[in-house]
Amino acid sequence: MLNFDYSIPTKIFFGKGKIGVLPAEIKKYGSKILLVYGGGSIKRNGIYEDITKGLKDNSIDFWELSGVEPNPRITTVRKGIEICRKNNIDLVLAIGGGSSIDCAKVIAAGYYYEGDAWDIVKDARKISKVLPVASVLTLAATGSEMDIFGVITNMDTNEKIGVGHPDMIPRFSVLDPTYTFTVPRSQTAAGTADIMSHIMEAYFSSTKEAFLQDRMAEALLKTCINYGRKAMDEPENYEARANLMWASSLAINGLLSYGKHRNWVVHPMEHELSAYYDITHGVGLAILTPYWMKYILDDSTVDKFAEFGINVWNIDASKDKYDIANAAIDKTREYFNLLEIPSKLSEVGIKEDKLEEMARQSVRKGNIGSLKPIGYEGVLNIFKEAL
Amino acid sequence: MLNFDYSIPTKIFFGKGKIGVLPAEIKKYGSKILLVYGGGSIKRNGIYEDITKGLKDNSIDFWELSGVEPNPRITTVRKGIEICRKNNIDLVLAIGGGSSIDCAKVIAAGYYYEGDAWDIVKDARKISKVLPVASVLTLAATGSEMDIFGVITNMDTNEKIGVGHPDMIPRFSVLDPTYTFTVPRSQTAAGTADIMSHIMEAYFSSTKEAFLQDRMAEALLKTCINYGRKAMDEPENYEARANLMWASSLAINGLLSYGKHRNWVVHPMEHELSAYYDITHGVGLAILTPYWMKYILDDSTVDKFAEFGINVWNIDASKDKYDIANAAIDKTREYFNLLEIPSKLSEVGIKEDKLEEMARQSVRKGNIGSLKPIGYEGVLNIFKEAL
Incomplete structure (x- = not known):
């Protein structure tokens, strides 16, 4: 066995109805958050409503970045960073599967980076600080809800690159299996x-x-x-x-x-x-x-x-x-x-x-x-x- | 599957030679520590020397509580709490197996409790705050190096009781398999x-x-x-x-x-x-x-x-x-x-x-x-x- 340093600090709230913990967990980091999600499925299946109601009831202000692509693009990451900077976001909350979570992670890392976000995807050593990230998982697949990695695609250069940083790991993730009932x-x-x-x-x-x-x-x-x-x-x-x-x-x-x-x-x-x-x-x-x-x-x-x-x-x-x-x-x-x-x-x-x-x-x-x-x-x- | 809240924040430094991380990890919490260990085996096999040399070279002051019993006793816990209070200890470092780690955990929890330490063993709800705990493992057995529990024995009442609190989990543990080579x-x-x-x-x-x-x-x-x-x-x-x-x-x-x-x-x-x-x-x-x-x-x-x-x-x-x-x-x-x-x-x-x-x-x-x-x-x- 090789030597290793183990650190998996993400808190997991697992099970039906666990979304109830969301407001209190968010408030540990602040009261202004960016929601990052993909298409309209979370609106159709009620998850969006569940979450935003909890946020409103607890006076948590939220901005939204929707339309994250299945293979999330650097152009979308750039949009998210801009929203975060303009509104002094405290935490980036992904709702979805790996695409949304990966996108949220790189937005959070790009927030503190002065240059273009594609630079940090290509070289993680340029990441010095990362906004807190959290996730509500709606698809069992990538494991992004509990790891340090994100994969971003640049359609201009035909590149799809993975980037990892210990601070990009979600602080917490909500895993409610019923949220995957509607996955096709x-x-x-x-x-x-x-x-x-x-x-x-x-x-x-x-x-x-x-x-x-x-x-x-x-x-x-x-x-x-x-x-x-x-x-x-x-x-x-x-x-x-x-x-x-x-x-x-x-x-x-x-x-x-x-x-x-x-x-x-x-x-x-x-x-x-x-x-x-x-x-x-x-x-x-x-x-x-x-x-x-x-x-x-x-x-x-x-x-x-x-x-x-x-x-x-x-x-x-x-x-x-x-x-x-x-x-x-x-x-x-x-x-x-x-x-x-x-x-x-x-x-x-x-x-x-x-x-x-x-x-x-x-x-x-x-x-x-x-x-x-x-x-x-x-x-x-x-x-x-x-x- | 039942609902659950997952949190395993202990950092693990695993492998031969990992003891080298000890001074830097300790310094994240302070520079005054209590060493908690059992018999003389760590002196015979060189582990004590390895550790204390690192502490001295890095200006970390340490006090010692030795002689922790195989089934650690509440009387020993009380001694440890007294040393911590007298010297404003920042972190309790167990060196050994479950006995030493369990003892260190209850010392750390008892430090902030005004009454007698046996009270908190019998009722974990009385624990409000816990000194940071860490461990250097020398025996593969109890898993205390990565869990929230300690078991303490009271020989006066013939009671052996387990107590657990989320803050009693070690902040980090060093697991060097070569440290178990001399286990009988x-x-x-x-x-x-x-x-x-x-x-x-x-x-x-x-x-x-x-x-x-x-x-x-x-x-x-x-x-x-x-x-x-x-x-x-x-x-x-x-x-x-x-x-x-x-x-x-x-x-x-x-x-x-x-x-x-x-x-x-x-x-x-x-x-x-x-x-x-x-x-x-x-x-x-x-x-x-x-x-x-x-x-x-x-x-x-x-x-x-x-x-x-x-x-x-x-x-x-x-x-x-x-x-x-x-x-x-x-x-x-x-x-x-x-x-x-x-x-x-x-x-x-x-x-x-x-x-x-x-x-x-x-x-x-x-x-x-x-x-x-x-x-x-x-x-x-x-x-x-x-x-």
Whole structure:
């Protein structure tokens, strides 16, 4: 196990009706807040009304930044910073999934930065101070409600970049599983795939002696497998929604990666797909994952894939380890198909002409992956196989 | 899943050599500290020297309270409070295992309480303010390094009582697995049994829909089973020590019990044993656990024990569920025996004459246990079976 410094200070208020804590928690930081959210869904399902009524009743002044994109754009971040500066905002409250929360985080960090906000996305060392951030989660997927990261897209430069800073972690997040009851079938599926991908990015590491972390990763994968499809078929199944929601937070808050070497691989590849094509993040991850697995499967990785097959997919441990590994990869693909996610990039509109450019961008900071790092040739090969 | 409020703010500095962070972390709170520790082991193995050299080099003044008992006594707590008051201590630093940390926590809480410290142990509502607490862990067992609880014994009244307050949680803890290399064989075993018991107290709950938490509990149990005996046989096996150390913290910091009904059962029984006989806590837990399991095994609990057997002990899922449950209980006993812990209370000096009194004390606040609560008759029956 590698050395690590653990710090997960976000308070979580979990469960039905927990929105009631919001006014008192906000008042610990001030009385002027910016609401950051996406489309009109929170108005249709009553969440917006729940929240703003509580704010009004408690004399909390709020401004609004709506229309945050599924892949939030730097132009939207800039708008939010302007509202915060003009109104001396005390706290940025995201309502939504990862898009809104990521956007809120970078607004909060940009507030204190004198230059253009894109500078801090490209170089987190330029962040010195961050406004308090909090979130009300309405989609189980990115885990942004309990981590330090945000991902912002610049459509001018076709860049989608992740930025992290310890002070960007939400001070608190409200997780009410009933707030995800209205999440559409396809988004429930994509969210589940995103959670599973976060877990696998931590699980398939070169660090071999983090037994505890690996068993916990398997625990979370089994949770996603048990409830992903169920939540699609029974959108108001509280047990399914609650387990997926809590899994989304624990998958990426550090618990699974502390003590392990970490170098993500499928995420950087997918970031290029959605930077160029604006496809759904979780769908891109689910399509790429099994091709990536097949590509890196060899004598140096087969034991890990066999472990994955035995412990996650209950494959008979007495079989040949390559058979177990290949069956595990097949089962991973089948599960994503069960979530009604296609198996090919061409099915989501991706064409051959930009594959080389996207592959180059994927590895612009160096090789990606921990268990078996890959470079340009590897990424391009995976893209072509997946097409 | 039940509603919950999650907050685990303790910072963890984990790994070999992490003691180097100590002076800078202490200085965030002040420059006058009280060291709280047990016997002379930290002087023999060099940990005391490591720490005090760092303090002196950084002009941090320290006072010392040594001789904290394995079951820390209220008389020792009172001594610590007196030292803190006389010297305007800024932070209480425990060096050791649960005994020292528990003692430090109650000293820190008692510092601001005007009456006698035993009052706050008996009624945590009397705690209003707590001095900052931190720890350097030298024994993987109680998880006190990352939770809000302390257990204090009053030998005058034969009471051993747990007290918890959110502000009693350590601000930070240093977990260097090499600091546990010199832990004797028997204490390594008892510590592992203690960790396993914490996990099982959370696992065997009446809440059935906390799938995620149950899979994580199994992950931690498998970690203990994989490394407990190994750490006894190879005391300087870093991988084993590291996995056990991190398991000790995660077992009881709330992660496994958030969202579940919680009412501990084997711990309150064991607390009476060690209040009356001063036996090793982990040994008492390990002896009692399988007898408690057998006692509550019936149609209402058999599914949970079968799940335990299949997921933790790899028992063939196609067998009859009572056979799986009984085999799982046997395997639990066999594992504790493998840790060289006896199977009978009489083997650790416990006599029949006080069983009734201890059983009455175990349930003085009401029935104990969550999966299937038990009262006086149940506890007495378990004690007699275990004798």
